[in-house]
Amino acid sequence: MKCILRILLLTCTLCFIEAVSFNHDFSLFTDKCILDGSKESKNEVSVTVSGRICLPWNSFQNRNHSFSNCYHNYCRNPDKRIQPWCIVRRRNRYVREYCDITDREIKPSNPPKSDPSKQDRESSCGERHLNRITKIIGGSRSMVESQPWIAAIFKGDGLICGGTLIAPCWVLTAAHCFPGGKKTQIKRYSVFLGKNAINETDSIKEQQFNVSKLVVHEGFDYTTENFNNDIALLKIVDSNGKCAVKTNSVRTACIPPFQQMLPTGFYCEIAGYGRHQKGGFEYSRYLKQAQVRLVSQNDCQNKYYSKDEVNKNVLCAAGRDWEEDACQGDSGGPLVCEVNNTMFLFGIISWGKECSKKFNPGVYTKVTNYNNWISMHTGLPKYTVGSRYPQKD
Ligand code: 4AZ
Numbered sequence: 001m002k003c004i005l006r007i008l009l010l011t012c013t014l015c016f017i018e019a020v021s022f023n024h025d026f027s028l029f030t031d032k033c034i035l036d037g038s039k040e041s042k043n044e045v046s047v048t049v050s051g052r053i054c055l056p057w058n059s060f061q062n063r064n065h066s067f068s069n070c071y072h073n074y075c076r077n078p079d080k081r082i083q084p085w086c087i088v089r090r091r092n093r094y095v096r097e098y099c100d101i102t103d104r105e106i107k108p109s110n111p112p113k114s115d116p117s118k119q120d121r122e123s124s125c126g127e128r129h130l131n132r133i134t135k136i137i138g139g140s141r142s143m144v145e146s147q148p149w150i151a152a153i154f155k156g157d158g159l160i161c162g163g164t165l166i167a168p169c170w171v172l173t174a175a176h177c178f179p180g181g182k183k184t185q186i187k188r189y190s191v192f193l194g195k196n197a198i199n200e201t202d203s204i205k206e207q208q209f210n211v212s213k214l215v216v217h218e219g220f221d222y223t224t225e226n227f228n229n230d231i232a233l234l235k236i237v238d239s240n241g242k243c244a245v246k247t248n249s250v251r252t253a254c255i256p257p258f259q260q261m262l263p264t265g266f267y268c269e270i271a272g273y274g275r276h277q278k279g280g281f282e283y284s285r286y287l288k289q290a291q292v293r294l295v296s297q298n299d300c301q302n303k304y305y306s307k308d309e310v311n312k313n314v315l316c317a318a319g320r321d322w323e324e325d326a327c328q329g330d331s332g333g334p335l336v337c338e339v340n341n342t343m344f345l346f347g348i349i350s351w352g353k354e355c356s357k358k359f360n361p362g363v364y365t366k367v368t369n370y371n372n373w374i375s376m377h378t379g380l381p382k383y384t385v386g387s388r389y390p391q392k393d
Contacts, residue, residue, distance in 0.1 A: 046073045046086065048097035054086030055094070075099030082129075082143050082248075119168040120246045122382045126254035126342035142289035144196045144205060147271040148251035149334060149345070150287060152192040153177060153234070159198050162272040162333025163191065163234065164345050165252050167383045169243035171234040172374065173332035174348050174365065175220035176227055186211040191236050194249035197286045198273045205249040209236035215377045217370075226309050230350040230365045232332075233377050253336055253345040257386030258371040262346065264296040268317060268337035270349060270362070274329025290324035292317040292335070295361045304359050313369050315347055318361035326362045327355035335364045340390050 046054040054073040075084035083098045090097075129145045144150065151163035151171045163173035171191055178184045187210075194205040213235035220229040236243060244250050262268075271289040300316035301307050310316065317335060319325055326333070326349040335347030347364030354360060375384040 045075050045084075045099050045101045047099065048075075048086060048088055049100050050088075050090075050097055052088040052090065052097060054088060054099070057087070075101060082145055118246045119243070120165075120252040122167075122254075122380075122387060124246070125166075125252040125383075126336075126344060126388060127251060128343060129248050142271060142287050144194050144249045144287055147269070147287065147289055147334070147336075148194070148247075148249055149253035149336070149343070150193075150195075150271050151234075151333075152195045152198060152273055153332065154190045154192065155188050159273055159329060161329070161331045162274070162349065164334040164336075164348070165193055165244055165250065166255055166345065166374070167252060167378060167380050168246075169235055169237070170378050170380070170383075171236055172345065172348060172367070173232050173234060174227075174230045174350055175216045175232040176222060176230050176350070177332045178214060178216055178232060179222055181216050181220075181222070184214055184216075186214050189214075189234075191234060193244055194247065195273075195287065199285060205247070207238065207244055207247075207250055209238050209244075211235065212237045217373065226311060226314075227351050227363075228311060228313055230314075231348060231367075231370055231373070233374065235378075253334060253343050254388045255371060255374065255384050255386060256339075256344040256346060256368050257389050258368055258384075260344075260346075260368045260386060260389060262294055262337055262339075264294055266294045266337060267291050268294065268335050268346060269343075270317070270324075270326050270330065270333065270335050270347075272326060272330030272333040272349065274331070274333075275327040275355065290319060290326075292319050292324060292362065300361060300363075304361055305353075305363070310363060313366055314350065314363050315366045316361040316363055317347065319356065322358045322360075323356055325352065325356035340388075342388050344386075344389065 048054065054075060056073045073086060075086045077084040084101055085096050085098050087094055088097050128148050149165045151165055151173070152159055153161045153163050153171070153173060161173055161177035163171040166172045189211045191209045191211060193207045193209070194202075196202060196205065211234050215233040217229040217231045220227070220231070268291070269289050270292055271287060273287055295304070295316040295318055297315070301310045304316065330349045331351070333349045334345055335349065336343045337346050345367050347367060350363050350365050352360055352362040371384040371386070375381045
């Protein structure tokens with residue numbers, strides 16, 4: 001009786017797996033025996049993002065593929081998903097879960113194919129593949145495909161700021177990231193796009209650039225309290241003289257039309273690799289994103305800060321219950337808002353009194369005050385008219 005029950009249970013399990021999990025092309029599994037992980041990596045991972053232990057691959061079978069030779073339970077990515085995965089048992093079900101590693105950690109990688117025709121145009125900005133995988137304090141760890149416009153700006157080996165790709169050759173960021181102003185030695189800077197983690201390199205997803213030009217807003221004054229005109233542009237170029245190539249991990253964000261506003265309370269997203277704990281010293285190893293709501297200009301100037309601190313060139317935003325916020329290291333990064341399924345860059349992370357502190361919202365440079373400035377310095381008027389923004393009738 002026990003034996004019959006067991007057989008019944010196993011049959012059910014296999015049916016479920018076949019129906020839910022194994023309707024993909026698994027030829028890679030058998031061809032390269034990726035499942036035989038012995039030669040793949042020294043640091044094999046067999047735990048998923050939820051902390052569950054992966055089950056051995058050979059426990060499963062479907063009609064077309066047998067995994068009977070594959071005795072290990074290491075995370076793999078045979079069907080080119082956003083991240084390696086494995087099968088785990090969740091309650092009484094067998095399901096796929098992502099693991100907390102990148103593709104690069106399980107196999108050698110190839111650089112992204114540089115096809116110059118594959119560049120974002122002003123008509124294709126603001127699109128993305130949403131892939132949020134796991135929640136952590138004060139926001140979510142985010143896969144770069146969810147924020148493909150995010151740029152990580154480095155001086156030497158150190159991350160200094162975030163930025164946003166607004167056109168294939170241009171990153172918009174904060175002026176205060178360059179305290180040297182016009183005297184900044186741009187040779188020392190590099191910009192990474194498609195980056196999931198600051199101290200890891202994923203050469204499939206990442207694109208690396210030098211800075212060929214830095215434009216810091218002429219009205220930015222580092223010495224004043226309010227960081228007025230906290231905006232700067234970086235022209236980027238790779239070692240072959242090329243700009244960003246459009247991939248799932250690297251895309252441009254749209255610039256909204258000049259002076260376009262959104263209502264108070266509108267939900268937007270911020271992203272960055274900056275500090276992820278109040279008063280903590282640690283920078284986030286991973287890209288994080290959080291939801292913040294736009295705060296009324298009146299409240300920001302009168303209730304939370306003063307008119308000297310908050311002028312018409314900034315907007316304020318705060319997380320629900322003040323828990324989600326940008327912090328040191330996030331500066332220059334994006335505040336993007338979704339309109340008509342398209343992501344528009346409304347703010348540049350600028351400053352704020354401390355981080356996620358009650359009644360101290362984050363302050364963001366108001367991008368829609370600078371359309372003409374961006375157009376003038378990039379020479380790309382089409383990227384700054386906000387042509388993807390829904391038009392009023
Ligand atoms: C910073 O130092 C910084 N809470 C950026 C944003 C905020 C605070 C500090 C907002 O780059």
